Amino acid sequence: MDVILQAFGLVATGNVFLTVIAASMFGLFVGAVPGLTATMATALLVPLTFFMEPVAAVGAIVACSAMAIFAGDIPAALLRIPGTPASAAYVDDTYKLTQKGQAELGLGACVLFSALGGLFGTIVLIFAAPSLAEIAIKFSSPEYFWIALLGLTCAVFMGDSNPAKGLLSLFIGLTIASVGLNNPAGVPRLTFGSTEMLAGIDFIPVMIGIFAISEVLRTVLSQGKAWDRAPAAIGNIFKDWGVMLKTYWRQLLRGNVTGTIVGILPGAGADVAAYVSYAVSRRFSKEPKKYGTGHVEGVVEASAANNASLSSAWVPALVFGIPGDTITAIVIGVLYVKGMNPGPTLFIFNPQTIYAVFLIFILANLIMIPLGWALIKFSKNILRVSKAVLMPLILIFCIVGAFASNNAVYGVTIMLIFGVVGYLMEENGIPIAPCVLGIVIGPILEKNLTTTLIKSQGNLMDFVNRPIAFGIFVVFCLIWVSIIVSWIRTPRQTEEMAKREI
Amino acid sequence: MRFSDTTIGAVFLLAGILLAWYSFNLPTIPGQDYGAATFPILIAIGFVGCSLRLLFAGIRRGNEPWIFLSDEIKSPRALAGVAATLLLVLFYIFFAQVIGFIPTAFIVTFAMFLLLKVRPGKAALLAGLAAFACDFIFRTMLLVPLPFGMVPRLPW
Numbered sequence: 237m238d239v240i241l242q243a244f245g246l247v248a249t250g251n252v253f254l255t256v257i258a259a260s261m262f263g264l265f266v267g268a269v270p271g272l273t274a275t276m277a278t279a280l281l282v283p284l285t286f287f288m289e290p291v292a293a294v295g296a297i298v299a300c301s302a303m304a305i306f307a308g309d310i311p312a313a314l315l316r317i318p319g320t321p322a323s324a325a326y327v328d329d330t331y332k333l334t335q336k337g338q339a340e341l342g343l344g345a346c347v348l349f350s351a352l353g354g355l356f357g358t359i360v361l362i363f364a365a366p367s368l369a370e371i372a373i374k375f376s377s378p379e380y381f382w383i384a385l386l387g388l389t390c391a392v393f394m395g396d397s398n399p400a401k402g403l404l405s406l407f408i409g410l411t412i413a414s415v416g417l418n419n420p421a422g423v424p425r426l427t428f429g430s431t432e433m434l435a436g437i438d439f440i441p442v443m444i445g446i447f448a449i450s451e452v453l454r455t456v457l458s459q460g461k462a463w464d465r466a467p468a469a470i471g472n473i474f475k476d477w478g479v480m481l482k483t484y485w486r487q488l489l490r491g492n493v494t495g496t497i498v499g500i501l502p503g504a505g506a507d508v509a510a511y512v513s514y515a516v517s518r519r520f521s522k523e524p525k526k527y528g529t530g531h532v533e534g535v536v537e538a539s540a541a542n543n544a545s546l547s548s549a550w551v552p553a554l555v556f557g558i559p560g561d562t563i564t565a566i567v568i569g570v571l572y573v574k575g576m577n578p579g580p581t582l583f584i585f586n587p588q589t590i591y592a593v594f595l596i597f598i599l600a601n602l603i604m605i606p607l608g609w610a611l612i613k614f615s616k617n618i619l620r621v622s623k624a625v626l627m628p629l630i631l632i633f634c635i636v637g638a639f640a641s642n643n644a645v646y647g648v649t650i651m652l653i654f655g656v657v658g659y660l661m662e663e664n665g666i667p668i669a670p671c672v673l674g675i676v677i678g679p680i681l682e683k684n685l686t687t688t689l690i691k692s693q694g695n696l697m698d699f700v701n702r703p704i705a706f707g708i709f710v711v712f713c714l715i716w717v718s719i720i721v722s723w724i725r726t727p728r729q730t731e732e733m734a735k736r737e738i
Numbered sequence: 739m740r741f742s743d744t745t746i747g748a749v750f751l752l753a754g755i756l757l758a759w760y761s762f763n764l765p766t767i768p769g770q771d772y773g774a775a776t777f778p779i780l781i782a783i784g785f786v787g788c789s790l791r792l793l794f795a796g797i798r799r800g801n802e803p804w805i806f807l808s809d810e811i812k813s814p815r816a817l818a819g820v821a822a823t824l825l826l827v828l829f830y831i832f833f834a835q836v837i838g839f840i841p842t843a844f845i846v847t848f849a850m851f852l853l854l855k856v857r858p859g860k861a862a863l864l865a866g867l868a869a870f871a872c873d874f875i876f877r878t879m880l881l882v883p884l885p886f887g888m889v890p891r892l893p894w
Contacts, residue, residue, distance in 0.1 A: 422774075459854070648827065652828070690772055694771055
């Protein structure tokens with residue numbers, strides 16, 4: 237108790253408060269700009285943290301990353317341009333809610349469930365960090381391989397379209413992920429002699445192209461027709477909170493748990509958490525047909541999951557110094573600079589500092605609500621601007637965002653190519669989400685597949701002869717059996733219904 | 739622009755075969771059976787499987803045109819608009835380094851405004867504002883090295 241009081245003392249200073257609020261506003265801004273990610277926001281903060289006290293420095297990063305992940309939802313809902321990759325999973329739902337005049341429902345869900353997800357992840361971090369990290373550290377390449385494969389299975393649940401087209405989209409994503417030098421053998425692949433492609437195809441410009449540029453192209457083609465339907469006002473975002481909490485508490489809980497688990501595993505971050513939990517939500521929903529058409533259920537689960545994963549990614553980072561995602565990789569560096577060396581000793585030698593960081597987690601997720609509300613109020617003005625004025629501005633913003641991803645014009649080229657690809661895919665009923673999922677999970681899958689194959693000299697039994705790997709394998713098989721059964725059943729049911737109608 | 743299932747199937751079947759052929763020629767890790775080629779070959783198998791499924795569905799459905807053109811595509815004005823948008827991004831790609839960010843951004847945004855029928859006066863004003871705002875936000879605040887080109891360094 238003494239330690240917690242000391243921690244309160246460390247947090248309750250004007251200095252820390254001001255830093256947290258300033259970092260939150262910075263995070264909201266960076267997260268809302270397409271092309272700039274939560275990771276980039278954190279990286280930009282690092283030079284500033286050199287001049288701060290340890291608690292303020294780590295607090296600034298905590299607040300900034302939590303806000304950035306939430307803020308990505310705002311341009312996604314208003315313009316169908318996800319601000320961060322983690323918002324891409326449910327962009328269709330939030331955008332269509334805005335188009336239907338229910339922006340307050342979608343954005344309200346994003347604010348509330350992001351904050352609740354973040355709080356849940358924090359609670360897990362506070363109470364279970366050492367024991368959970370103990371399990372996560374037992375994972376080796378076969379376990380990660382099965383987890384990645386489970387993640388890819390989500391592609392099947394994501395869209396309503398033809399399964400063959402969904403899988404095709406997934407394979408396109410995996411192909412994009414395998415471009416470049418970054419493979420277990422270190423051989424340049426699919427680079428066509430380009431030096432820039434050796435580094436692979438960066439995810440950010442692909443996402444900007446596939447979502448935003450394809451939207452610009454569609455506007456130019458339709459000459460701005462579809463826009464007028466979207467009502468310009470956003471109502472009270474707090475209005476539906478009670479109903480949503482009552483209706484979707486199961487989704488909230490499931491999203492929290494999924495997000496926390498994905499976050500704890502090193503290598504997978506908020507984007508994977510959002511995709512996986514969106515797919516899980518659709519699989520267990522009573523109304524899966526409504527997903528992607530402006531249905532808030534998936535948004536609830538996925539936005540809770542991506543913020544939960546953000547907090548739980550700190551579990552392996554604090555306990556072992558192993559980053560759970562790219563943000564915590566930066567955090568570990570800052571912790572060392574500030575003399576808070578990650579590891580079990582952190583909890584023994586200066587527990588008050590670490591508890592102060594936990595308190596900031598709670599604080600950051602609480603101030604997300606008022607700050608998020610203010611940002612939504614401010615950015616709703618975008619809806620008043622006509623599409624003819626907005627689209628050129630979006631185009632230039634996208635160009636700069638794609639450029640900023642690796643400070644080279646190569647990013648803009650990638651953005652342009654994927655803008656056209658994204659447009660063609662949507663026109664042809666090939667869903668985009670599995671492709672993005674493939675790009676995110678592809679490298680994790682390949683690394684663990686090849687490593688396991690090399691370790692075992694090609695013996696496939698090695699994929700399942702460890703207890704945790706075998707457990708995940710069984711879950712994987714059960715899921716696929718249920719998918720195949722549902723595929724066989726659906727055409728039969730349709731046939732029977734057709735017969736009955738006759 | 740919509741392609742029939744048969745066309746999509748045929749295109750990706752070809753892509754899958756090409757990917758497999760390319761992967762077989764990748765160098766191996768000395769002394770190992772698995773390496774850079776393993777994963778792409780599995781992807782290629784996936785491509786072939788999915789495209790065969792699409793081809794089968796397409797052929798079973800009978801005579802479909804290979805490509806459907808929507809009304810929007812048939813309008814020359816709309817098509818010219820899309821071509822112009824793509825050319826504007828290409829213009830940025832090739833000229834931003836030489837001319838500098840602010841003039842290139844101005845030209846791209848201004849041309850887009852005119853394309854979407856915004857009045858020229860308003861378009862010029864907004865394009866100017868957008869170029870300077872982007873420069874301030876990204877170069878000054880977020881330290882993105884946007885190219886200067888011919889433009890002298892701005893005081894902020």
